[in-house]
Amino acid sequence: MIKFFLMVNKQGQTRLSKYYEHVDINKRTLLETEVIKSCLSRSNEQCSFIEYKDFKLIYRQYAALFIVVGVNDTENEMAIYEFIHNFVEVLDEYFSRVSELDVSFFNTVFHGTWQAHSSPYQVLVLALEDDPTSV
Amino acid sequence: MPAPIRLRELIRTIRTARTQAEEREMIQKECAAIRSSFREEDNTYRCRNVAKLLYMHMLGYPAHFGQLECLKLIASQKFTDKRIGYLGAMLLLDERQDVHLLMTNCIKNDLNHSTQFVQGLALCTLGCMGSSEMCRDLAGEVEKLLKTSNSYLRKKAALCAVHVIRKVPELMEMFLPATKNLLNEKNHGVLHTSVVLLTEMCERSPDMLAHFRKLVPQLVRILKNLIMSGYSPEHDVSGISDPFLQVRILRLLRILGRNDDDSSEAMNDILAQVATNTETSKNVGNAILYETVLTIMDIKSESGLRVLAINILGRFLLNNDKNIRYVALTSLLKTVQTDHNAVQRHRSTIVDCLKDLDVSIKRYAPSKRWHIDTIMRVLTTAGSYVRDDAVPNLIQLITNSVEMHAYTVQRLYKAILGDYSQQPLVQVAAWCIGEYGDLLVSGQCEEEEPIQVTEDEVLDILESVLISNMSTSVTRGYALTAIMKLSTRFTCTVNRIKKVVSIYGSSIDVELQQRAVEYNALFKKYDHMRSALLERMPVMEKVTTNGPTEIVQTNGETEPAPLETKPPPSGPQPTSQANDLLDLLGGNDITPVIPTAPTSKPSSAGGELLDLLGDINLTGAPAAAPAPASVPQISQPPFLLDGLSSQPLFNDIAAGIPSITAYSKNGLKIEFTFERSNTNPSVTVITIQASNSTELDMTDFVFQAAVPKTFQLQLLSPSSSIVPAFNTGTITQVIKVLNPQKQQLRMRIKLTYNHKGSAMQDLAEVNNFPPQSWQ
Numbered sequence A: 001m002i003k004f005f006l007m008v009n010k011q012g013q014t015r016l017s018k019y020y021e022h023v024d025i026n027k028r029t030l031l032e033t034e035v036i037k038s039c040l041s042r043s044n045e046q047c048s049f050i051e052y053k054d055f056k057l058i059y060r061q062y063a064a065l066f067i068v069v070g071v072n073d074t075e076n077e078m079a080i081y082e083f084i085h086n087f088v089e090v091l092d093e094y095f096s097r098v099s100e101l102d103v104s105f106f107n108t109v110f111h112g113t114w115q116a117h118s119s120p121y122q123v124l125v126l127a128l129e130d131d132p133t134s135v
Numbered sequence B: 001m002p003a004p005i006r007l008r009e010l011i012r013t014i015r016t017a018r019t020q021a022e023e024r025e026m027i028q029k030e031c032a033a034i035r036s037s038f039r040e041e042d043n044t045y046r047c048r049n050v051a052k053l054l055y056m057h058m059l060g061y062p063a064h065f066g067q068l069e070c071l072k073l074i075a076s077q078k079f080t081d082k083r084i085g086y087l088g089a090m091l092l093l094d095e096r097q098d099v100h101l102l103m104t105n106c107i108k109n110d111l112n113h114s115t116q117f118v119q120g121l122a123l124c125t126l127g128c129m130g131s132s133e134m135c136r137d138l139a140g141e142v143e144k145l146l147k148t149s150n151s152y153l154r155k156k157a158a159l160c161a162v163h164v165i166r167k168v169p170e171l172m173e174m175f176l177p178a179t180k181n182l183l184n185e186k187n188h189g190v191l192h193t194s195v196v197l198l199t200e201m202c203e204r205s206p207d208m209l210a211h212f213r214k215l216v217p218q219l220v221r222i223l224k225n226l227i228m229s230g231y232s233p234e235h236d237v238s239g240i241s242d243p244f245l246q247v248r249i250l251r252l253l254r255i256l257g258r259n260d261d262d263s264s265e266a267m268n269d270i271l272a273q274v275a276t277n278t279e280t281s282k283n284v285g286n287a288i289l290y291e292t293v294l295t296i297m298d299i300k301s302e303s304g305l306r307v308l309a310i311n312i313l314g315r316f317l318l319n320n321d322k323n324i325r326y327v328a329l330t331s332l333l334k335t336v337q338t339d340h341n342a343v344q345r346h347r348s349t350i351v352d353c354l355k356d357l358d359v360s361i362k363r364y365a366p367s368k369r370w371h372i373d374t375i376m377r378v379l380t381t382a383g384s385y386v387r388d389d390a391v392p393n394l395i396q397l398i399t400n401s402v403e404m405h406a407y408t409v410q411r412l413y414k415a416i417l418g419d420y421s422q423q424p425l426v427q428v429a430a431w432c433i434g435e436y437g438d439l440l441v442s443g444q445c446e447e448e449e450p451i452q453v454t455e456d457e458v459l460d461i462l463e464s465v466l467i468s469n470m471s472t473s474v475t476r477g478y479a480l481t482a483i484m485k486l487s488t489r490f491t492c493t494v495n496r497i498k499k500v501v502s503i504y505g506s507s508i509d510v511e512l513q514q515r516a517v518e519y520n521a522l523f524k525k526y527d528h529m530r531s532a533l534l535e536r537m538p539v540m541e542k543v544t545t546n547g548p549t550e551i552v553q554t555n556g557e558t559e560p561a562p563l564e565t566k567p568p569p570s571g572p573q574p575t576s577q578a579n580d581l582l583d584l585l586g587g588n589d590i591t592p593v594i595p596t597a598p599t600s601k602p603s604s605a606g607g608e609l610l611d612l613l614g615d616i617n618l619t620g621a622p623a624a625a626p627a628p629a630s631v632p633q634i635s636q637p638p639f640l641l642d643g644l645s646s647q648p649l650f651n652d653i654a655a656g657i658p659s660i661t662a663y664s665k666n667g668l669k670i671e672f673t674f675e676r677s678n679t680n681p682s683v684t685v686i687t688i689q690a691s692n693s694t695e696l697d698m699t700d701f702v703f704q705a706a707v708p709k710t711f712q713l714q715l716l717s718p719s720s721s722i723v724p725a726f727n728t729g730t731i732t733q734v735i736k737v738l739n740p741q742k743q744q745l746r747m748r749i750k751l752t753y754n755h756k757g758s759a760m761q762d763l764a765e766v767n768n769f770p771p772q773s774w775q
Helices: A025-040 A077-095 A100-105 A120-129 B007-016 B020-039 B043-059 B064-075 B079-092 B098-111 B116-129 B132-146 B151-167 B169-175 B177-184 B188-204 B206-228 B243-257 B261-277 B283-298 B303-318 B322-336 B340-344 B347-355 B359-363 B368-385 B390-400 B402-418 B423-442 B455-467 B473-489 B494-506 B510-524 B527-533 B548-558 B572-585 B601-612 B628-635 B637-644
Strands: A002-009 A014-019 A049-052 A055-062 A065-071 B660-665 B668-676 B683-692 B698-708 B712-715 B730-738 B747-755 B758-766
Touching: A002 A025, A014 A025, A014 B043, A025 A049, A025 A055, A025 A065, A049 B322, A055 A077, A065 A077, A077 B243, A077 B283, A077 B322, B007 B020, B007 B043, B020 B043, B020 B064, B043 B064, B043 B079, B064 B079, B064 B098, B079 B098, B079 B116, B098 B116, B098 B132, B116 B132, B116 B151, B132 B151, B132 B169, B151 B169, B151 B188, B169 B177, B169 B188, B177 B188, B177 B206, B188 B206, B188 B243, B206 B243, B206 B261, B243 B261, B243 B283, B261 B283, B261 B303, B283 B303, B283 B322, B303 B322, B402 B423, B402 B455, B423 B455, B423 B473, B455 B473, B455 B494, B473 B494, B473 B510, B494 B510, B510 B527, B660 B747, B660 B758, B668 B747, B683 B698, B698 B712, B698 B730
Parallel strands: none
Antiparallel strands: A002 A014, A002 A065, A049 A055, A055 A065, B660 B668, B668 B683, B683 B730, B698 B747, B712 B730, B747 B758
């Protein structure tokens, strides 16, 4: 089960965070900095799965942005790894060459329904339903 | 009041903040504006303000005053308002706030709304943060939506149902009728979420599990279609059709097939098919294969299938991708319990993986106990194939985990009771028994049931190791040393030990004979030193490399008591000295020095040991210095020299770098001689020699050095701390400098010593390094 989904840049600034279990607000920033610290200290040859406290972190780096998903033990790590990539591909489609700026500015688009790993097409449709320009 | 700024403006402004303080200021200003706007009950801009609030919340600032506003937004009729309102509710509210109950009515109305998107929003929010009361109230609505014809809604309803079941397990039966048709879907989204729902139900209730077993054929069919179907752009991910759904179905099959023969049989074919047909070139395929392997291992599959699974894992292990190897190792670990034989085949690959020091793979040892257990298992199964330095590594690990001593020694004792053919295992066991024999005999152990072992039994097993034909000379050495150590730990059997030791004094094996003779001498002449000598090994320094350098520390045990060689924590003293140096030098570009623990003592100790036992005819005298415990080192000769002497460390000495006089004042002269290694061109080894031309000795001589930031320095221990007068002798010390950027070598040195009754101290800078020493 996915516990949280983060997009954090190399400087430690959170661009997007979605928690599926309640975490206190002050603990959140702490969690995010610790997570990004452990991801940053990994070299290229090390694998993308880290064990952190009682969950597993699966991270992928895209340029200066780290996408980190925290899961519990029952998840298939490789499937999540693919999911992250899938997610990024969808964003790329939607924003035509998405960048970190897009993530910051179109925050509300991302808070869609992430509970299911639906097909890319469906996710795209979902994203298009929300019109970010109205805010 | 001017219109509040848009979210985008806010983001832009925050991005311009250069420091944390600036950002906080901006946010506080904006928060104040938002608060006053809320107080004015401004409907038009509420949506915008809450959106900004959510953004600030994400950055980590408190946003609780926005909760009521979210509710107001939810109650509004505009879709955009509702959207932000629900989003806010999902992010800001949870069951701990009382406010959330007010939402229940809103959600109920919205669940029956005419627009599917509004219904969708409501379902989402409920599925995200619904409390048990809310779930109870609204479960009926959710169930209704589960049966609608709108697939968009059905998908969301299924997920919401998952959440409801998690919160209120009693409501599971309510959803049962709706699930009948769930698997008949064409729409993958709905299919996916239905599978999730079914999985959740099966995990929670064994009755449901039994009930859903009949769905296995249907699941198999769906999976088959997925694999067989051609390219479908809608669901394609790198050439595989909807892998996420495949993984989910596999997981459900796993749960259904566990402990059930019929279902497992029904699945066998499809599992084999998935395992063979899936493309492994892309990571996606591997993800599916991983899930398949897990499933095969869990259900009652036939042996052919299991072998297939293990082979897949074996293939994973050989893959270059770290992720895949990690995943393979973790699953192999799970399967080793059940399917020992099949895993044996991949023994060598596994052991290779142990060499791989990826932190995750290393960190996968969640506890020291696990680590020890695993290595022990490797030793028992793979025995003779284990790397040479696995033994000392394990020994180091054991010494370091102080709390595990009793547990470890017990396990090892039990392991060799039955079978002492596995050499590395016996070596480790012998060493541990020697060290912690008293713990074994006293029968105290927290982790496992303590076994009653008498001293005689322990000696029996050690003796049989000695006698056995299967033991190599190395192992015998370990056993003899262990017996010797036990002479201090055990109380009743000392005579027996003496007898054993003296028997081997005339052994044919030179190594054994030498040890036995030395130990005999210990008994006879130096009995008073025996207990000090054979003390418990101190905790060794944690070494980051997997190299054998840590072995050197074991020499500590054989040095005579007068030489204070128990490696004292040399940490605190040097660091304070280093700090002093830093203060004095004041520059920002100097890095502190970290002298290592006294590793070079053995060379002088060896000499003294030789003196003590001088009247005995020792064969192979140089070997006496390293002492028995270092026998394993012989297999790695280049590193032997590392700790034994402070002399040139590299066999391949680059010839002809001129030495320099680094310092010459007040009769103290310090010369630097250089060596470069051909194997590592950025390392320079400097040997300093300090000589004293005055008429009085210089005592308590300490040499310290510091280098610019781009360099790294390692200072080994000096040969002594007295510089004798009239140049009659020198102090030698080795400095290793790592110069990866090949910059000009510079060094500041600080000397402190006592001379003519007063304490002297001096600082100097060394700039005359010859170019060959650093280029």
